Amino acid sequence: MPATPVTYTFLGPEGTFTEAALMQVPDAGGATRIPASNVNAALDMVRDGSADAAMVPIENSVEGGVTATLDAIASGQELRITREVLVPISFVLVARPGVRIDDIRRISTHGHAWAQCRLWVDVNIPGAEYVAGSSTAAAALGLLDGDAHYDAAICAPIVAQEQPGLTVLAENIGDNPGAVTRFILVSRPGALPERTGADKTTVVVPLPEDRPGALMEILDQFATRGVNLSRIESRPTGQYLGHYFFSIDADGHIADARVADALAGLHRISPATRFLGSYGRADAQSSSVPQHTSDEAFRAAHEWVEQILQGE
Numbered sequence: 001m002p003a004t005p006v007t008y009t010f011l012g013p014e015g016t017f018t019e020a021a022l023m024q025v026p027d028a029g030g031a032t033r034i035p036a037s038n039v040n041a042a043l044d045m046v047r048d049g050s051a052d053a054a055m056v057p058i059e060n061s062v063e064g065g066v067t068a069t070l071d072a073i074a075s076g077q078e079l080r081i082t083r084e085v086l087v088p089i090s091f092v093l094v095a096r097p098g099v100r101i102d103d104i105r106r107i108s109t110h111g112h113a114w115a116q117c118r119l120w121v122d123v124n125i126p127g128a129e130y131v132a133g134s135s136t137a138a139a140a141l142g143l144l145d146g147d148a149h150y151d152a153a154i155c156a157p158i159v160a161q162e163q164p165g166l167t168v169l170a171e172n173i174g175d176n177p178g179a180v181t182r183f184i185l186v187s188r189p190g191a192l193p194e195r196t197g198a199d200k201t202t203v204v205v206p207l208p209e210d211r212p213g214a215l216m217e218i219l220d221q222f223a224t225r226g227v228n229l230s231r232i233e234s235r236p237t238g239q240y241l242g243h244y245f246f247s248i249d250a251d252g253h254i255a256d257a258r259v260a261d262a263l264a265g266l267h268r269i270s271p272a273t274r275f276l277g278s279y280g281r282a283d284a285q286s287s288s289v290p291q292h293t294s295d296e297a298f299r300a301a302h303e304w305v306e307q308i309l310q311g312e
């Protein structure tokens with residue numbers, strides 16, 4: 001039976017780094033791809049069924065978490081991360097033909113791109129003002145509108161290559177040449193990706209209130225089971241001042257006994273804990289598992305308790 005065609009959405013328009021991430025998904029090239037104007041719109045298309053999966057940015061090696069994504073997947077109808085993709089990032093400065101660097105007063109781009117080019121801008125275009133853009137490509141294409149209220153944009157090299165109306169004024173303007181952004185592919189809940197042996201699990205844990213040591217207890221669930229964390233960020237829930245959740249990436253798959261046991265512990269401490277997915281690591285690097293937290297050690301321990309309960 002032929003596989004059902006998949007419709008993807010992504011933070012658009014065409015030419016974003018997010019589109020480059022989507023194109024790393026094996027079947028995306030031949031699939032229907034619908035650009036969304038922001039992360040929330042992309043995730044809502046998955047929630048309402050108009051797309052099967054959304055590619056969105058989640059974390060950058062220079063600027064940290066993409067808060068719009070962390071917040072949007074932490075609440076609302078549940079979603080699952082099924083894949084992660086890493087994209088090396090390089091930025092160019094573009095403007096309409098005839099504009100020189102000395103003419104530039106206002107620059108638009110995505111907030112994460114601005115944060116990664118700030119030092120270059122300070123040195124080369126001192127005093128330039130930032131105009132927030134919904135994505136790098138949206139900022140660049142906006143220059144082609146007659147009424148753009150900025151003079152230049154920071155975007156991926158591919159946007160300028162494909163738009164004769166834009167010229168590149170400077171290349172490789174990122175402050176950190178090794179910058180990498182991590183993107184996630186998000187679907188509605190369904191069968192989990194198979195365990196690969198080099199996996200990651202993402203959870204959202206609301207911090208229980210008025211409970212001294214709650215964060216320590218949460219971290220302890222991972223530590224005592226030998227589960228390494230690769231990202232932990234606190235975000236305000238937005239409900240009222242001082243109410244936070246933690247967004248956490250842990251090494252391993254929920255099918256690994258130590259991860260399942262840690263997640264069960266989180267659920268006891270914070271029952272509104274949300275499982276966001278177990279999926280293969282983009283770098284395929286497996287982490288070492290201490291013998292006493294291996295699946296076999298958990299199996300033997302449960303069997304031992306069971307035998308005692310059976311009166312053996």
Ligand SMILES: O=C(O)C(=O)Cc1ccccc1
Binds near residue numbers: 011018112135136181
């Ligand atoms: O705006 C884009 O092109 C995106 O895909 C978001 C983004 C912005 C800056 C760095 C990485 C991803």
